[in-house]
Amino acid sequence: MKLDGAGLTCAQVHEVAYGKARVTIASLDRARAAWRAARELTGPVYGQSTGVGANKDVSVSDGGFGLLRSHAGGAGDLVEPFRARGMLVVRLNQLLVGGSGVSPGVLPALESAINNGFTPPIRTYGAIGTGDLTALATTALCLLGEVSWRGPSGDPPRYALDSRDALPFMSSGALTLSDAALACHRIRRLLTAAVDVAAQSFAAVDASAEPVAAAVQEARPHPGQALVAARLRELLNGEPAARVQDPYGYRAFAQVHGAALDVLERAERSVEIDMNGALENPLIAENLAWHNGNFHGAPVALALDALRAAVAHAAQLSTARLATLMDPHITGQLPFLAAHPGESGAMILEYVAQDALAELRHLATPVTTGTAVISRGTEDHASFATQAARYCLRALEPLEIVLACERVAATRALSRAPDPDHPLDEALDQARRTLAETK
Template sequence: MNLDGSGLTCAQVHAAAHGEARVTISGVDRARAAWAAARQLTGIVYGRGTGVGANKDVQVEHGGPDLLRSHAGGAGPLVEPERARAMLVVRLNQLLAGGSGLDPGVLPVLARAINDGFTPPVRTYGAIGTGDLTALATTGLCLLGELDWHPPPTPRPTTTPPPRFALADGDALPLISSGAATLGDAALACHRLRLLLDAAVDVAAFSFVAVGASAEPLAAAVQEARPHPGQAVVAARLRGLLSQEQGVRVQDPYGYRALAQVHGAAMDALDRAETVVGTDLNSASENPLIAGSLAWHNGNFHSGPVALALDTLRASLVQAAQLSTARLATLMDPGFTGLHPFLADRPGGSGALILEYVAQDALAELRHLATPVTTGTAVISLGTEDHAGFATQAARHALRCVEPLEIVLACERAAATRALHGPTPDRPLTSDVEAARLALRGGG
């Protein structure tokens, strides 16, 4: 997978983060030009000869390592290696976009860290959507040799040295002026949610067949009358999976009748989130931005657009999951399936009743994770930094949404499969749910 500062996608971030693709770099001219221009700058340039935050007007000398040391102060548990690696992939691509003024000699070193499986010991807490300072400062100290990289999951030859680079004083702020960790989480979340929302259409098709739901609401004429893109895509996919003669009821419950509208809105929200995240994956979000022969002090680091897009996405997941639990309820109802209540094999049996409890528990978690971050802010650094986007939390919560959404859909799939294949005697259903989760991931 080649990185050149443009064209990086959420799917590619996921592949590189999980060791499914190696990275190469090309097109370093923009990074090299910014570095050369930065070395010729005169006058006051934020972070290059000044303190940061409220210390922006205080001149300092030789403060590079100290800036990294002071900002590498994250807290809480270590993030998973794939999340730390996603951050490295994003930051490397951003640096290739130019504008940082960072020594381009560090670029192949970061690429080697990604490919060899080294990750910085990044802590969970320490950012509010105005730059992932603690995570990237920790990375800088690893490059300097002051902190140890986490070793690769697969042991390397003892002759493989850890990635090192002698960052100069002026390289500290250019390295950490980025939301790369937040964007890494957002990219991982968008990719995994894409797979789940696609698979959810197939799950819904099982339920349609199991209860004999009408395909009439999916007709092309209906979609053309209200042409939302996601709605049209979902309806078309379901039409391709179902018989157009199926179903005899005039008005099915909303879990079926309004599926294209609700699930389609989630697909539209995901498309929007991927577009916003993709823009930032390939942007120079540096402050100051080195462009031409000048340093431009700016606010491109602010994550407001990402936070807003991810807030909408998480809310839409709740709507989609609520319809899944609604369909699950119909699968328990003999009035829809013609079987015993709860898909039991005999009158009075519990059958698949417990799946509703599991799904509603997971749905409650999704509702919690959908709480918007964009309604809050923070004022820090003696009032100099007087707004925060909290996209960090939005991305973290979006990534956490994957598990409960998968469980809700797995419960529906397990119930629909039982309805279609015939009830079995009462037994633990954990293996059914786990098999359904595996199927949702494309494993069966």
């Protein structure tokens, strides 16, 4: 996979993070140009000739290594290697954009770390959506040999960073963006599989296909809604409806699930803009150092808050369909799909699904309603994009559990009246594989 600072996607970050792809650098030209421009700057440059935060007006000389050592102070459990590898991919791609002024020789060292399985020992806590300073400071110290890499035996990547490289290397939310990219990619896979699972429930209760008819969708042309409805039309036989109107879990499925897909699309776009952008402060451009706020994670944080809310809504409708599968008045079978009267059958699935849904509701609480004022008031706002991304990752498991509960119940309901020629068969096999292989 070639990295050029322009085309990195959430899916590609996922591939590299899980060791399914290697990376190569397309060109160092823009990084070299920014580095040369940075070396020719005169006057105060934040973080290089000055301190940082409230020390922005204090002149310093050769203080970059101290900056790395003071900022490599995260806490909590070590971040999983796949997340750390994703961070390295994102930061390498951003540095290829140009704009940081960091020594271009560090980029092949990052490429080597990614391809040879080395990751920095970064900790969970230490960022608030204005830059992953602790994670990237630790990475820089690994390159300098002051902190040990995690990974295989053998020669770890090393690079003798210049003191002036310290802040330019750290000035990014690369770990946050990697977490967001991984979450978006896996949520897309689950929401896609959820349509096929819902189709199984439609078939199991003889739900009407009327709500997904083309005429209905043309009257309200939201892109995600149209996509979901079109997929359901492929999978359902369009047989006469058993009821005039079905519960919302069926009748409004395309609208709710489609909205979740639209929100996901916006989240992926926000994340990918930042993964391919120059989030540097200062930004080296036009032979000048531009002091700015590109590091701030507000666009990503707001998009991910909306995504977690959308995921919770989609899961709520899944549990609603699960409830109908337990109802003999809708399925025409014994309560809870039991094999014999009085047995509990699949009743416990509702408990499991509601437990998982409760977790999703908790995780859907927005992080962007809060803020933080630190560094003696100099840094007076925070996006908490880091937490927004982390909660998206945490939402994957409960979402998968909710969908799996629905699939198990619908499969049980359909098994009483199998139709080997039904178009659902192939779709359900694919959904089953997706739910089993979301990593």
